[in-house]
Amino acid sequence: MNSGVKIGVISSGRGENLRYIIEETRSGYLPAEVRIVLTDQEDAGAVEIAKEYGVNYQFFDPIGLGREEYDQKLIDKLDSEFVELVILTGYMRVLSRSFIMHYPGKILNIHPALLPSFRGLNAFQQALDYGVRWSGTTIHIVDEQVDHGPVIYQVPVPVKENDTHQSLKTRIQKAEYRAYPKAIKMFIERRFRIEGRKVIFDSKKED
Numbered sequence: 038m039n040s041g042v043k044i045g046v047i048s049s050g051r052g053e054n055l056r057y058i059i060e061e062t063r064s065g066y067l068p069a070e071v072r073i074v075l076t077d078q079e080d081a082g083a084v085e086i087a088k089e090y091g092v093n094y095q096f097f098d099p100i101g102l103g104r105e106e107y108d109q110k111l112i113d114k115l116d117s118e119f120v121e122l123v124i125l126t127g128y129m130r131v132l133s134r135s136f137i138m139h140y141p142g143k144i145l146n147i148h149p150a151l152l153p154s155f156r157g158l159n160a161f162q163q164a165l166d167y168g169v170r171w172s173g174t175t176i177h178i179v180d181e182q183v184d185h186g187p188v189i190y191q192v193p194v195p196v197k198e199n200d201t202h203q204s205l206k207t208r209i210q211k212a213e214y215r216a217y218p219k220a221i222k223m224f225i226e227r228r229f230r231i232e233g234r235k236v237i238f239d240s241k242k243e244d
């Protein structure tokens with residue numbers, strides 16, 4: 038039997054992060070349960086992964102709906118599942134203010150770069166074009182600006198001279214699969230306070 042913090046995952050894409058999060062709830066590493074997977078893409082890989090693991094899922098078609106109207110549908114579904122923590126995995130729509138206010142400080146996002154570098158779309162190509170030696174991944178609390186809120190955890194990943202978009206993406210995403218469950222665990226289990234942009238964890242507890 039699963040138990041613990043009730044998670045709702047929202048994804049537009051492949052859902053590989055979802056797979057690792059579900060695995061870590063089932064292994065006992067994460068004291069949490071993925072109650073529902075929501076997607077704005079009917080053919081999202083995340084749906085296949087939800088099916089594979091027997092997790093409830095629902096596709097909500099955004100066509101013809103305003104942002105607030107669409108997000109209210111998500112809220113209604115998440116609330117009906119008593120979701121306490123919202124996890125974004127490759128969710129490509131910008132959340133409305135009312136959604137963010139409905140789950141204050143309870144929405145996490147993963148971005149494939151070391152924020153504040155390379156916010157927005159195509160972070161891999163942005164890193165390659167800039168010529169950085171390191172990029173990585175960031176897990177942060179969602180606020181009203183895109184890829185912006187207080188940072189929970191980051192993992193640096195080297196950029197190699199012969200990297201292509203695909204090779205860098207593969208290396209960063211491999212790091213993400215370990216980083217996201219770890220950040221979720223820190224968020225759920227460790228005492229912390231937020232001061233301005235900073236998430237300050239109780240240092241007595243191990244990662």
Ligand code: GAR
Pocket residue numbers: 048049050051052053054055126127128147148149157184210213
């Ligand atoms: C991940 O690499 C995540 O960092 C990125 O989308 C991918 C989702 O992969 N998110 C963003 O770019 C959001 N700004 P997944 O669907 O396989 O978990």
